[in-house]
């Protein structure tokens with residue numbers, strides 16, 4: 001069954017898709033088996049230059065073209081979408097769209113490098129490319145970066161729970177304001193959600209039906225986008241701002257203007273900027289890079305693709321990237337045009353300014369909450385697999401390891417989410433470190449090392465381009481990290497909105 005198989009294979013937001021049932025392609029056992037197959041099936045182009053051999057001779061993919069586009073789109077789409085309107089508010093519409101386009105194109109190029117490298121050696125996993133390129137250190141490096149990235153992705157999902165669940169509770173209790181009880185405090189709520197929902201799910205040995213949540217998540221995000229567009233035409237601007245006694249700005253919408261005094265800058269508050277630059281612009285490229293990461297998923301999806309050829313898979317990738325470019329662009333534009341400079345780094349949270357009890361937004365919140373909560377264990381699986389591979393490579397399955405790694409990961413992620421003040425910090429740091437590594441640096445250097453020099457000498461144009469690509473990623477990484485640290489040190493960002 002194509003759909004089921006594809007759905008099981010696919011994952012969302014950085015998790016690997018190798019959690020197939022025991023009767024399926026069983027890659028759960030680790031990379032060593034894979035490595036063996038990959039090495040065994042190696043076919044060097046030098047040996048048969050003109051022959052177009054199938055990419056993976058020992059495994060015949062069954063997933064249709066359309067389903068693969070869906071799977072890859074799921075892998076791209078995630079919490080990153082919630083940060084885009086904020087990114088646009090710090091760049092302006094035109095600059096944002098230019099950057100979005102550039103990152104989308106670069107992301108597709110990066111997939112080309114991965115596919116080309118994988119095609120040369122018949123490899124199906126990102127870490128395996130690392131192994132092929134640099135031996136064990138390459139595998140450890142790729143595994144560690146993916147682990148760090150997925151911990152960041154898990155944190156971003158739980159952060160959404162931290163910021164949205166209190167609002168849902170509030171709405172169910174019919175409260176206009178958060179009255180401060182423990183059950184309205186996101187910190188306690190994420191611990192409860194982690195213990196009651198995430199932990200039991202992460203104890204499963206195989207992902208099974210949890211793999212289906214990715215499709216559900218994509219549907220939720222489409223619902224979110226439709227609501228954002230609808231709300232744009234429903235929420236008037238200027239946001240009516242009132243200044244309370246302690247000078248704390250409160251935005252009220254849809255109420256009479258009589259009792260409130262407008263802040264003088266409200267006149268231009270509702271004007272969309274085309275280009276703007278400020279300290280927070282530094283978060284834009286990291287947010288965009290984070291939003292486009294799907295690269296650890298590309299090779300498993302390639303493996304599952306029916307009639308897999310590099311060209312066919314590149315078309316799958318181009319269509320998915322284009323679809324996500326459109327979705328991201330629309331979400332950012334309509335989110336930004338609703339709140340302008342008042343948009344939070346987590347767009348959904350911003351709607352609290354409209355009406356905490358709004359039914360449509362309540363439905364979106366619940367849908368997004370269910371989607372992200374179910375995605376947390378799905379992201380945990382590949383981290384655990386990578387850690388098991390690194391820590392106990394030869395050992396068979398052991399419940400103690402299985403459970404203790406899940407407990408440790410959940411404790412780390414909970415602490416991170418409790419102490420990190422805004423989701424922007426998670427997007428910023430992960431988007432400035434692991435995301436450029438996964439998109440730019442590793443694919444670039446893997447390509448240079450893996451494609452044989454007889455086929456493409458070091459000074460050939462494709463290899464020079466791959467080197468420039470890796471260098472560009474390095475520049476992004478250093479620049480973004482420095483600007484974000486500068487922003488933290490200046491302390492200015494701490495005074496901003498909490499979400």
Ligand SMILES: NC(=O)C[C@H](N)C(=O)O
Nearest residue numbers: 013014076078079080291
């Ligand atoms: N797959 C990931 O790592 C992140 C995903 N692109 C997101 O936007 O959440």
